[in-house]
Amino acid sequence: MSSKLANIRRLGIKEIRSFLHDRALLIFVLAAFTIIVYSAATAASRELHNAPIAIVDEDQSQLSLRVANAFYPPHFKEPELISYADVDAGMDEGRYTFVVVIPSGLQKDVMAGASSDMQVNIDATAMTQAFIGATYIRSIVTAEVNEFVSGRRDEAALPIEQNVRVMFNPNLTGYWFGGVMEIISQITLLSIILTGAALIREKEHGTLEHLLVMPLSPLEIMAAKVWSNGLVVLLGAAMSLYVVIQGVLDVPIAGSVPLFLLGVALHLFSTTSMGIFLGTVARSMPQLGLLIILVILPMQLLSGGITPRESMPDIVQYIMLAAPTTHFVSFAQAIIYRSAGFSAVWPQFLAITVIGLALFLAALGRFRKMVETTQS
Template structure:
């Protein structure tokens, strides 16, 4: 009896894989989210200052102004464009550069004489995030060059206390490292829900669910077949993405054990695929399922700790999100991939995923069996 059940689950899962193979839209979605989406999310983090166009009007032509000009270089800024005062407004109106720094005549003389010296920074605020970050960064650069020039050396006065910063796990503070790995964590949860739910709705729309009802299979076998086939596809796609896109194309190192990470991914897939099947039983067609996806995935991704620190959220939100599998997956994924944590560190998240997965599976199974019975 057990052998026949396992055989049924295996053959039904193979059928799901063949159905997915014949669905070019779903295959295109899988390819997109684990290649281009991961790469673009890592290389275009909106809060970073990268290759910002900068124009400088140097009316002073002094040693100090030349030091300020030379202080702006890639990768934060493109090489500065030297322009005249009359070119500032037309250039910014045309969007040719985000920042325009104007150094007036006599600037170095006023600085050395201790008089009030002014320097003007024009910013294109339509590029909001880059403008906000870049304005503060430019001010720091200019003030640093002025202080170094006045003191006669690059540095500050001796202090009895020296603060030394050491960045662990990401020594270069490269935000693409965090963006690439976080995107894979988010996409595993999102794609598993979509594939599992779409598989059930596709059978309902094509009428093949009625064929399954007359076969000697149980609702549990049908549901388990969809879970293992969907989970296998997402695991393989995420493994290829992690190795080809993240580690090879982006050169992002992985600190911990990939086997441990994908074990945790398998647990979260068990929970999210069950959730996808539950949502599919609530929706009558794919458009309704898509609307449910928006209502479910937005909170799961935004409040799980992958986009913003979990500790900064209100305590009621933290309490509610403890029941979400993505919250624990983000914690264990970050701990393993970024900090090289072992099972002794992430076992609470593994235990939580097992409990949440079993609860979602039981709830989804009861709903799925009820739906199947009504159709019969």
């Protein structure tokens, strides 16, 4: 037993050395846990920020002037006054995300107590900003009209007072969520790529045959690839969490980082086994890339990291319980955002361990068949 563990240790060190000497792969992993994580957190804004807006003022009244001047940074850019004939061209060219058309006779109708319609044109290709911006515009226009008519900005008093308390992210800062979720995505992606590519590289370079003539079992070869590539990804995730998320982005981590990294290690046991399984199926690196796309996209999109699982059809929710990413995203969000302890996430830890064992055994079976085919 000790000799087998020694073989697994030596083979794993050989894998790590091979990774460190592969400059392209090393740069790719470093970039994934630094530049890509930072870009994913900051590039795609989830808040309304400097949205381009234009105003078509056909009323030319005191009220329309108040409405037009109510849009200002940081939510909106300085409004641009245009004519109605320029609306379509401006929207088609992408110059404006919002165009507010103030109709003629707005102030007259408001003062007379009559209803009046105000047209808001929205470029929905920017979905997040379009949804949030429509709410902002409605609130701004309502407040300006109320203040103009009654001298008060608030709407009519409701019989129930609503007090909203936002937990875990009080300011609704988008990059708090985006950066952490990108680390979660990169952990899954890189662990599958590294192990699958390591096996394909062994086959293409002929070094797999060299290993097979040694007194090594398929279990030892596979276990070495699992722990070595998993360790690389684990260290990259820890570095990204401490340096990029907490250091550069200054995102607070509510829960225990060691507990999260323990869960990452369990998840890596599953995904590295999956990478080896895909490596036994693929015959070349391009085939492996296609297989990874077919596997990764559904796992990432349906795991709950991008879209809440509760909004998915029931059958999809049940099917995705067999995927390790579903449980990974669940306990990662609970630990990092909600400060959950082991007593709260142990069911996910247990589920991901069982899935990992199943994937490891399936990959080992495929790898043994591949070895027997190679030897024959």
